[in-house]
Amino acid sequence: MERTLIKDLKGKIGQQVKIHGWLQILRDQKSMQFLVLRDRTGLVQAALWKKGNPELAEKVSALGTESALTLIGTVVENEVVKLGGIEMQLESLKVEGNAEAPLPFEPFGDTLPDQDYRLDWRYLDLRRERNRLIFEVQTTLEAAMRAYWVQHDFIEMHSPKMMGAPSESGAELFEIKYFERTAYLAQSPQFYKQMAMAAGYENVFEIGPVFRADPSFTSRHMTEFTGVDTEISWIDDHDDVMKFMEKWLAYSYQAVKDKHYQQIKDLLGTELVVPAVPFPRMTMAEAYQILKRLDYKLPPEKKGDLDPGAERALGNYVKEKYGNDFVFVTDWPATVRPFYHMRHEDNPALTKSFDLLGRGLEITTGAQREHRYEVLAAQAIEKGLTLPPIQNYLNYFKYGCPPHGGFGLGLSRLLMIMLDLPNIREAVYLFRGPNRLEP
RNA sequence: GGGGGCGUGGUGUAGUGGUCAAACAUGCGGCCCUGUCAAGGCCGAGACCGCGGGUUCAACUCCCGUCGCUCCCGCCA
Helix, strand or coil: CCECCHHHHHHHCCCEEEEEEEEEEEEECCCEEEEEEEECCEEEEEEEECCCCHHHHHHHHCCCCCCEEEEEEEEEECCCCCCCCEEEEEEEEEEEECCCCCCCCCCCHHHCCCHHHHHHCHHHHCCCHHHHHHHHHHHHHHHHHHHHHHHCCCEECCCCCEECCCCCCCCCCCEEEECCEEEEECCCCHHHHHHHHHCCCCEEEEEEEEECCCCCCCCCCCCEEEEEEEEEECCCCHHHHHHHHHHHHHHHHHHHHHHHHHHHHHHHCCCCCCCCCCCCEEEHHHHHHHHHHCCCCCCHHHCCCCCHHHHHHHHHHHHHHHCCCEEEEECCEHHHCCCCECEECCEEEEECEEEEEECCEEEEEEEEECCCHHHHHHHHHHCCCCHHHHHHHHHHHHCCCCCEEEEEEEHHHHHHHHHCCCCHHHCCCCCCECCECCC
């Protein structure tokens, strides 16, 4: 017999069906038993008169909640049943996996175990409907991003995650044993996607793992996360990158809204709004003026940078003033940006760079890159780097590299702000942090 | 790396010097109930209050140390 999904049972009144799922509730009474089975599409009640099948009733009595079951029975209409007005008359049962769940499940959401405990039992916590939804949304989101890139003739890259030499700063790299040498886990595909520019691929993207050996203990950091990266050739300046990015994001939001709007509202309590394009933009100088007006006190040592409180304040300001969850902050001082960000011709103290804040959280850094070998090398030296470790990278720009720029976005951070999740651990399948490598 | 908070049955909490050989909810086990539906009723098992030391006549409760978790800052996506 073929499997029927619970959402399709309404169309099978009077028929015998087979369903698979997890036992959410068992109500074992004197003469009757009621099982509530959950599959990925919903809940249904199955009923059994014990007298009619004592052997089956005994099997049912032995079940623990969250057992994995296959049920066979006849679907009947029954107005009395609060769960959809239908139920299944249980005829046979196959126990695929008996369980005694160490976690309370929905609808006991108000006594949810704490986060760390749920991470230990992640594979059970993920059974909760709202958690499944998060990854359905992620799937739709990534598919939409890819669709947009593909429509615009981007090439998908998969760059190596093991590197022979530390790039950029190097401080946040994980070292790994690589035969007789030391290798490093990639903390960004930055150099490789720029290499694709030198290779003439013009427009590329990559969705892949990124590793950061930062001992950060916050609700928005991970030591391994999924980076969403794009690089675009023949741009005039960083605004071209921003123009691409906002359309690409709005398109992806729209795809999520089309498919999951109601469920996101019902299960997560979040009203998904597709951001209006273009996103508000402000230069760092303008951001500082706004912060001053808002009376936000930025610590003096930040010198041209923002701190998380300032980002939240700007996010709120833009939301109120423009009704947008997103804002580009542009033209960051060279002192707080990496050496490969291009500087403004008329003001070399400022870079042609941007951050994208979503609901006051930094989710993206982007820039036009410096593609002129001599200038790039000079900027590296100015930042205190020595050239030999980055010579391979620098060489990309010796043989005719087009002007280009791009951005890197944290997938889980985007999901976090899109769904208004309180912690990035909710937005990632398996969390990796300084103190967590399991499960 | 710096700072704050927390650590009590399986889970979530209450208790903040003696009345706590620890309470409540939920889960679990048993019994009762011919249709339940966040079922209900009765009974029961389950924590020496993270660990070590100290103060005190007396510590779950105060102090010190330690471990764990968590949040914020730094760093970033």
